[in-house]
Amino acid sequence: GNSVTQMEGPVTLSEEAFLTINCTYTATGYPSLFWYVQYPGEGLQLLLKATKADDKGSNKGFEATYRKETTSFHLEKGSVQVSDSAVYFCALIGNYGNQFYFGTGTSLTVIP
Amino acid sequence: DTEVTQTPKHLVMGMTNKKSLKCEQHMGHRAMYWYKQKAKKPPELMFVYSYEKLSINESVPSRFSPECPNSSLLNLHLHALQPEDSALYLCASSYSGRGMGKLFFGSGTQLSVL
Numbered sequence: 063g064n065s066v067t068q069m070e071g072p073v074t075l076s077e078e079a080f081l082t083i084n085c086t087y088t089a090t091g092y093p094s095l096f097w098y099v100q101y102p103g104e105g106l107q108l109l110l111k112a113t114k115a116d117d118k119g120s121n122k123g124f125e126a127t128y129r130k131e132t133t134s135f136h137l138e139k140g141s142v143q144v145s146d147s148a149v150y151f152c153a154l155i156g157n158y159g160n161q162f163y164f165g166t167g168t169s170l171t172v173i174p
Numbered sequence: 175d176t177e178v179t180q181t182p183k184h185l186v187m188g189m190t191n192k193k194s195l196k197c198e199q200h201m202g203h204r205a206m207y208w209y210k211q212k213a214k215k216p217p218e219l220m221f222v223y224s225y226e227k228l229s230i231n232e233s234v235p236s237r238f239s240p241e242c243p244n245s246s247l248l249n250l251h252l253h254a255l256q257p258e259d260s261a262l263y264l265c266a267s268s269y270s271g272r273g274m275g276k277l278f279f280g281s282g283t284q285l286s287v288l
Contacts, residue, residue: 096277098279105178105264105282108276149214151217167215
């Protein structure tokens with residue numbers, strides 16, 4: 063079956079620190095992988111995505127590379143800002159069907 | 175227009191009330207979804223409509239009744255809810271019901287059941 067495993071939070075970082083949030087997946091076939099971000103009181107927004115092995119998704123300074131050999135899609139940012147404080151969800155969607163599978167979410171707080 | 179619009183943003187209801195949540199998108203998406211999200215948890219899929227037909231029901235209790243009147247609208251009718259149904263209800267849509275598209279989410283309806 064399909065599933066996503068995310069690192070436990072919460073994560074607290076100082077401004078300008080380096081961020082990594084780990085995500086690994088289990089899937090049949092060739093899933094598409096996503097990172098969504100949820101700010102307080104809002105719905106989820108797509109942050110970045112990758113649809114095939116070795117693709118790198120990037121947006122707003124965040125990056126993640128689809129690694130088929132390690133079944134991973136870790137989220138990274140070189141220098142976080144206070145405005146990056148949010149909950150980050152790793153997700154996948156399989157080739158068949160229309161179910162998205164979400165990880166448990168990682169809460170990030172960036173302090174000045 | 176790249177938005178999914180949900181109304182109302184907040185709803186408080188008693189256990190005997192009947193209410194409806196509404197969702198609208200004008201992106202031409204043919205798959206629409208209802209998710210339930212409890213605090214500090216990931217969204218849980220409830221229903222999926224593909225081309226206006228219910229394609230997935232994740233064993234949701236019958237007190238939740240979805241409706242898709244047309245390709246742009248999705249409703250969730252609520253009746254005789256329980257306090258544990260209090261949550262953020264998120265609507266989403268995607269280009270394709272075949273699992274290749276990305277999800278666009280609304281801001282959600284924060285529901286409190288008293």
